[in-house]
Amino acid sequence: VVYLPVLGAERALAADAVGMLLAVRAVASMLSRFLFARLSELMGRWRLLVSSTLGGAGCYIALAVPIPLAVMHVAIAGAGFALGIAVTSSIATLLSLASAEARGTANSL
């Protein structure tokens, strides 16, 4: 998110194109959280956590490669979706690992 405007400047994208990419990311990230519970049930916590983190990484690598703007939209949507899942997943997994009376402390760490 921080580097996207810089990347946009480097690739001579207009400000509104960058804004659109950021918006796509935000929507994908929100959508993924709606689906989080179902995906977690389907894949299991750890598999979802690892695959979403790796998927997000893959999408960011794709963004670093010179690709056309249309493909950038796909990559950023993937990154937003995957990281939206990964963040939620990391909290869910952490809270499930800690016992009920240590959850607050584990979460604060």
Next chain:
Amino acid sequence: MNYRFVIPLMATAFLEQTVVATARITTSYRALELGLSAVWLGAITAAFAILPMLFALRVGRAIDRGNDVRIAWLGAALEMAACAGFYLWDSLIGLFVSTAILGIGHLQLVITQQVLCTRRGGPGATERMLGNYMVANAVGQGVGPYIVGWLGGGARIPPTDALFLVCLATAVLTFAFSLLLRPGKPLPARASAKPLPVREIASIPGIRVIFFLSVVTWRPRISSWFTCRCSAPSGR
């Protein structure tokens, strides 16, 4: 689903994220108005994250002693105080102190809300609660910059007084909704009264991996407000 608990929780999350997003962007603009150097802006920014870190463990312990909802009230109250500070205390020190207080309140609310998602979600509902909670977060984080853009219009620096007043009003609403969260049944008594040592928590299998992944995956979110700051003057 227990709506009398879920609705206040989601509303508190959404409003709280709106307050924080709006206040932090406005803080940057206020710093510009005050003619502060980048170093001071950096110090103010750091106050949001670093000072609360000193309290984090104590907050976690308090939650685990069964004070989860009370910590949420306190966090919302601190955010209210911080916003009053932003609005009334128009100076470098005021920005610094208010940002630190906002950070501490934010930390208390976030940790508590996440734990509440698991404690009150009921068996099997944790995932759905956390998912919805993260949606409420995302909406709040999106509304914040939108408010700044809406009040700012085409101006190079948006009206910071009006924005801080919006923050204060939203923080009052946050506090009101947080009061609708009522303490639940106490946790079942533990065998020993001693809290679980941090070293033991850190040695739970898998937990270090989670800490690492948290740092990696949360990183883009934490710094997202910088983008708002950097892109706002150039946009519209």
